[in-house]
Amino acid sequence: MKDFPGTPGTFLGLVLRMSQLIFAAGSIASIATTHSFFIFSAFCNLIASMGLQVIWSFVLASLDAYALVRKRVLHNPVLVSLFVVGDWVTATLSLAAASSASGVIVLYFHDLGHCHFGEECQRCQISVTLAFLSWIPNAISSLIMLWLLAAG
Amino acid sequence: MKDFPGTPGTFLGLVLRMSQLIFAAGSIASIATTHSFFIFSAFCNLIASMGLQVIWSFVLASLDAYALVRKRVLHNPVLVSLFVVGDWVTATLSLAAASSASGVIVLYFHDLGHCHFGEECQRCQISVTLAFLSWIPNAISSLIMLWLLAAG
Numbered sequence: 465m466k467d468f469p470g471t472p473g474t475f476l477g478l479v480l481r482m483s484q485l486i487f488a489a490g491s492i493a494s495i496a497t498t499h500s501f502f503i504f505s506a507f508c509n510l511i512a513s514m515g516l517q518v519i520w521s522f523v524l525a526s527l528d529a530y531a532l533v534r535k536r537v538l539h540n541p542v543l544v545s546l547f548v549v550g551d552w553v554t555a556t557l558s559l560a561a562a563s564s565a566s567g568v569i570v571l572y573f574h575d576l577g578h579c580h581f582g583e584e585c586q587r588c589q590i591s592v593t594l595a596f597l598s599w600i601p602n603a604i605s606s607l608i609m610l611w612l613l614a615a616g
Numbered sequence: 617m618k619d620f621p622g623t624p625g626t627f628l629g630l631v632l633r634m635s636q637l638i639f640a641a642g643s644i645a646s647i648a649t650t651h652s653f654f655i656f657s658a659f660c661n662l663i664a665s666m667g668l669q670v671i672w673s674f675v676l677a678s679l680d681a682y683a684l685v686r687k688r689v690l691h692n693p694v695l696v697s698l699f700v701v702g703d704w705v706t707a708t709l710s711l712a713a714a715s716s717a718s719g720v721i722v723l724y725f726h727d728l729g730h731c732h733f734g735e736e737c738q739r740c741q742i743s744v745t746l747a748f749l750s751w752i753p754n755a756i757s758s759l760i761m762l763w764l765l766a767a768g
Binding site: 503504505506556559560561563564565566567568570571574575603607610611614615616 | 655656657658708711712713715716717718719720722723726727755759762763766767768
């Protein structure tokens, strides 16, 4: 398999995983400090999706760090196939959950013209923004993994 | 480039494009017959996204049909790169728009427990379902195109 920046066990790969992890954790932290938004299914789904993202990114970041320190190559086809499936599932769920929550945010802030929950409204906006920021490196990782598998 | 089912100019490729086209057109038709839901940005975005999906799928379906009839091979790297970009943009926008509209639907039907717009509520649910059904063949096409480009 080809070795290019962003593949498992490279520095860029680790940076992408750390970005996903940090933004997803930030998204959960922002929403977890509110009380009002737990009545909305869209925000519960966002927390569940970002939780999955945090676990997946943490495992992959640990693997990347291990490979970098020990100078191991993680280009086993079975392992890369597993990364492809995991990345695609988390990327799809993240985008769907972030978009779903943003639909509710836009409804309150733009369409209805107000948000009754005071300061918590800003925290929810920050949470959705961080979820989208977490999806971007996740989508890049997904594309790199699929490319790596296809290039064989 | 490798030739396998689903690549441009194959019968499965044409079936995937036609599915995207029919489901996206159905989604627009369902929402266009309502009046109340145009006040929601999420549904306006859904119409815009499905409109883009219809145009893109129609162009690609026409190309596939032409290639099938004339027995041409559409595996030019520049052409495939263009298909990859177009497919990824439409797939991402479709998923985001469908999820955003579903966030509003879930808010009204589940979280608030009612939908004030009578029969139009069902049409909006149908529209969102069709948008998700349009995204599935689009995502499959996107993966096939990226695989084709990477396998070069």
